[in-house]
Amino acid sequence: MTSEPRELELTPDLLEYAKAVTLRLAPDFCQPHLARPTAAKSDLDERPWADLVQEVILQLLRRPPKFDPARGASPKTLIYTIVQRAVMKYGARQAKREDRYRQPPDTVVQSEGLEDGSVEETPTMELVTERRHVALTRSHWPLDDILQYIDNEDSRALCRLVIECDGNISAAARRLKLSEGTVRYRLKLLEPKLRAAGFGPPTGGKS
Numbered sequence: 001m002t003s004e005p006r007e008l009e010l011t012p013d014l015l016e017y018a019k020a021v022t023l024r025l026a027p028d029f030c031q032p033h034l035a036r037p038t039a040a041k042s043d044l045d046e047r048p049w050a051d052l053v054q055e056v057i058l059q060l061l062r063r064p065p066k067f068d069p070a071r072g073a074s075p076k077t078l079i080y081t082i083v084q085r086a087v088m089k090y091g092a093r094q095a096k097r098e099d100r101y102r103q104p105p106d107t108v109v110q111s112e113g114l115e116d117g118s119v120e121e122t123p124t125m126e127l128v129t130e131r132r133h134v135a136l137t138r139s140h141w142p143l144d145d146i147l148q149y150i151d152n153e154d155s156r157a158l159c160r161l162v163i164e165c166d167g168n169i170s171a172a173a174r175r176l177k178l179s180e181g182t183v184r185y186r187l188k189l190l191e192p193k194l195r196a197a198g199f200g201p202p203t204g205g206k207s
Contacts, residue, residue, distance in 0.1 A: 029091030
């Protein structure tokens with residue numbers, strides 16, 4: 001007589017096992033992220049995989065797996081398979097999200113610049129978005145020459161995205177799912193490095 005698959009009881013031991021499997025597989029498929037600080041301190045919050053562990057555990061609790069003893073597999077084998085699939089999917093989503101923001105722009109920024117008022121006038125915005133009031137155009141300094149002085153890949157991707165959006169900080173912030181203030185702050189941090197490399201507004205003449 002064959003038994004019917006039944007909902008697996010997620011005991012504390014099985015949940016701990018799921019957490020351990022997640023932490024063991026995470027470095028092979030995902031990039032670590034710092035967990036957000038919380039009021040209560042715990043080992044889980046201090047791990048760089050806290051978000052992933054939380055997602056896997058919640059997935060198990062929302063949809064407890066069906067277990068069929070007749071198939072000969074143990075509950076831990078079933079948990080391992082489910083966790084492995086969840087970790088791989090999480091890593092794939094993470095990689096896809098990062099690749100999307102690191103794509104080079106398909107279009108060339110026009111040297112005539114942006115319309116007045118499209119972004120707040122700051123030295124950093126002028127350096128990165130090539131406003132028409134500043135002679136920082138492709139004819140003077142190619143984009144790749146500027147970006148090679150930015151050693152952080154995320155910062156280079158940010159600059160490319162802002163230029164791809166024609167200097168529209170709001171559009172870039174929406175695509176990055178960040179606030180405009182955060183994007184402006186990150187660009188402002190790049191200003192000293194770009195100026196030190198010789199990229200800045202000219203001392204005379206008009207564009």
